[in-house]
Amino acid sequence: MKVMKQMNVLQLAVLLGMGVSLTACGEGGGGEGPIVAPPLAPAEWADKHMPSGWWTDAAKLEEGRKLYNGETNPDVNCGNCHGKDGKPTKAGARDFRVADRMKLYSDSVWAWRIAEGVPNTKMKAWKSKLSEEDTWKLVLFTASYGLPGKGWDPATKSWVDAAGIPTAPTTVPAAPEPAGK
Numbered sequence: 625m626k627v628m629k630q631m632n633v634l635q636l637a638v639l640l641g642m643g644v645s646l647t648a649c650g651e652g653g654g655g656e657g658p659i660v661a662p663p664l665a666p667a668e669w670a671d672k673h674m675p676s677g678w679w680t681d682a683a684k685l686e687e688g689r690k691l692y693n694g695e696t697n698p699d700v701n702c703g704n705c706h707g708k709d710g711k712p713t714k715a716g717a718r719d720f721r722v723a724d725r726m727k728l729y730s731d732s733v734w735a736w737r738i739a740e741g742v743p744n745t746k747m748k749a750w751k752s753k754l755s756e757e758d759t760w761k762l763v764l765f766t767a768s769y770g771l772p773g774k775g776w777d778p779a780t781k782s783w784v785d786a787a788g789i790p791t792a793p794t795t796v797p798a799a800p801e802p803a804g805k
């Protein structure tokens with residue numbers, strides 16, 4: 625009788641365990657918990673965006689890939705936790721392939737989190753090891769996992785086809801005054 629009871633407790637534990645892992649998968653967040661919008665970027669970052677023209681710049685993307693994989697600086701190796709192929713290797717590391725979550729991040733929030741980290745998690749602040757340009761290259765590369773070919777459009781506050789994002793106007797020389805005036 626006593627043995628039977630223990631068996632039942634064990635079976636219950638197994639069943640519960642299965643239930644928990646099933647719900648985790650069902651959330652579609654890659655086991656990272658429910659998909660919720662990130663906090664707003666602080667004032668310092670709110671108006672910073674991807675440098676003009678970079679969303680479609682393959683060379684910058686490649687520089688981002690090298691940074692991410694620790695090829696540029698071995699002290700900066702995002703792939704150690706987030707995975708070389710974007711499949712996280714450390715539990716809880718953000719899965720950039722989950723577009724439903726990542727599209728809730730503006731480019732400003734994305735860059736801010738890389739620079740400042742996420743308090744009380746394994747995601748530390750990287751700004752001491754990254755220039756601001758490097759930070760944007762990493763936004764560019766990590767966004768390419770879940771949102772390939774897209775870029776953040778500050779005007780519409782949404783991810784759109786990268787080719788459609790206006791680049792900063794190149795300074796055109798002022799048109800000459802019409803003659804005879």
Ligand code: HEC
Nearest residue numbers: 662701702704705716717718737738742745746747750762
């Ligand atoms: C030691 C492991 C580790 C390394 C290395 C690491 N991360 Fe993370 N990262 C995490 C974890 C864990 C989280 C999830 C934090 C949380 O719970 O919000 C995270 C979250 C993020 C987020 C999302 C932040 C948010 O608000 O959801 C971004 C963006 C990110 N990492 C980018 C990077 C980049 C770029 C690098 C390389 C410069 C990097 N990470 C290196 C562990 C790591």
